[in-house]
Amino acid sequence: MSAEIREVLVVGAGLMGSGIAQVAAQGGFQVTLVDTGEEVLARGLARIEDSLTRLVRSGRLGEVAAADARARIGTTTDLVEAARGADLVIEAIVEDLDAKQALFAKLGDSCRPDVVLATNTSQFQISRIAEPCERPERVIGVHFSNPPPLMTLVEVILGDHTSEAALEVTREFLAACDREIVLCRKDVPGFISNRLSTALCMEAARLVDEGIATPEDVDKVARLMYGHKMGPIATLDLAGLDTALRVSTALSEHYGGDRFTPPPILAQLVEQSRYGNKSGAGFYENGSSQLAV
Numbered sequence: 001m002s003a004e005i006r007e008v009l010v011v012g013a014g015l016m017g018s019g020i021a022q023v024a025a026q027g028g029f030q031v032t033l034v035d036t037g038e039e040v041l042a043r044g045l046a047r048i049e050d051s052l053t054r055l056v057r058s059g060r061l062g063e064v065a066a067a068d069a070r071a072r073i074g075t076t077t078d079l080v081e082a083a084r085g086a087d088l089v090i091e092a093i094v095e096d097l098d099a100k101q102a103l104f105a106k107l108g109d110s111c112r113p114d115v116v117l118a119t120n121t122s123q124f125q126i127s128r129i130a131e132p133c134e135r136p137e138r139v140i141g142v143h144f145s146n147p148p149p150l151m152t153l154v155e156v157i158l159g160d161h162t163s164e165a166a167l168e169v170t171r172e173f174l175a176a177c178d179r180e181i182v183l184c185r186k187d188v189p190g191f192i193s194n195r196l197s198t199a200l201c202m203e204a205a206r207l208v209d210e211g212i213a214t215p216e217d218v219d220k221v222a223r224l225m226y227g228h229k230m231g232p233i234a235t236l237d238l239a240g241l242d243t244a245l246r247v248s249t250a251l252s253e254h255y256g257g258d259r260f261t262p263p264p265i266l267a268q269l270v271e272q273s274r275y276g277n278k279s280g281a282g283f284y285e286n287g288s289s290q291l292a293v
């Protein structure tokens with residue numbers, strides 16, 4: 001495996017891809033951001049510009065460092081050409097297994113054989129994404145949180161075939177980007193973070209569903225007794241109840257038992273179009289006003 005990383009290719013210039021490109025550029029790497037069209041790439045660059053400006057304004061980044069990071073990011077729609085010069089690839093395209101598998105097949109053909117191919121998937125097993133890829137031992141999960149420039153913890157996930165060498169390269173890259181990592185040693189749905197948060201959030205929703213406590217009181221316990229920054233019900237409203245229902249149903253079907261099973265109230269709220277903060281109401285009448293508590 002190549003320990004010498006200079007050129008990082010980030011595929012997908014959306015919310016996560018643009019943030020990951022920024023993190024890598026701030027870490028000193030040359031970055032090429034790839035997407036399907038010039039307009040999306042321009043939007044990705046604008047998001048990076050905006051984030052760098054806010055970091056400078058808040059005193060968390062110097063002006064020169066921000067300008068240097070910006071200068072290290074190039075864009076293109078030509079994946080195959082960009083893949084040829086890459087030392088490390090991070091995929092952050094749409095969460096669709098067929099799309100990711102098609103991309104990894106192409107990356108497997110276009111990149112040098114020693115290049116680590118990382119996926120930012122939030123739910124698919126790494127080994128499934130790696131299936132059509134030449135040399136699946138170089139495929140690894142790197143699960144950044146949103147927004148990547150501010151969230152310093154990255155969950156690294158080993159696929160069934162991921163090599164120690166691929167892990168080492170990933171560790172070195174993330175350390176250079178000043179990221180903390182946690183290692184998910186088995187290729188399981190939900191990894192560490194979503195298994196933990198789904199189990200907690202579904203139990204919290206069950207307490208409300210069964211009439212045992214109000215959303216406010218459930219969140220108060222998490223904040224004042226356990227020191228969480230935000231309670232699990234407010235977290236559900238922030239993440240989106242439709243997304244939470246989809247994720248918890250998928251985990252529940254995979255693992256069986258009750259721990260991830262969404263209680264009826266979740267589907268009921270979604271049926272009423274109460275998706276949480278994004279639709280103005282969820283468990284709370286006005287989700288965003290609760291975030292300040």
Ligand code: NAI
Nearest residue numbers: 012013014015016017035036092093094095120121122146
């Ligand atoms: P997004 O929808 O903002 O961006 C996806 C981008 O990928 C779009 O710009 C799209 O044009 C591009 N794209 C789609 N197919 C492509 C292809 N074949 N080649 C090149 N570009 C392609 O999505 P977002 O939120 O950035 O998510 C990206 C990945 O990160 C997904 O796998 C998601 O599950 C994961 N993720 C998302 C988090 C979030 O909070 N949004 C958190 C952690 C992981």
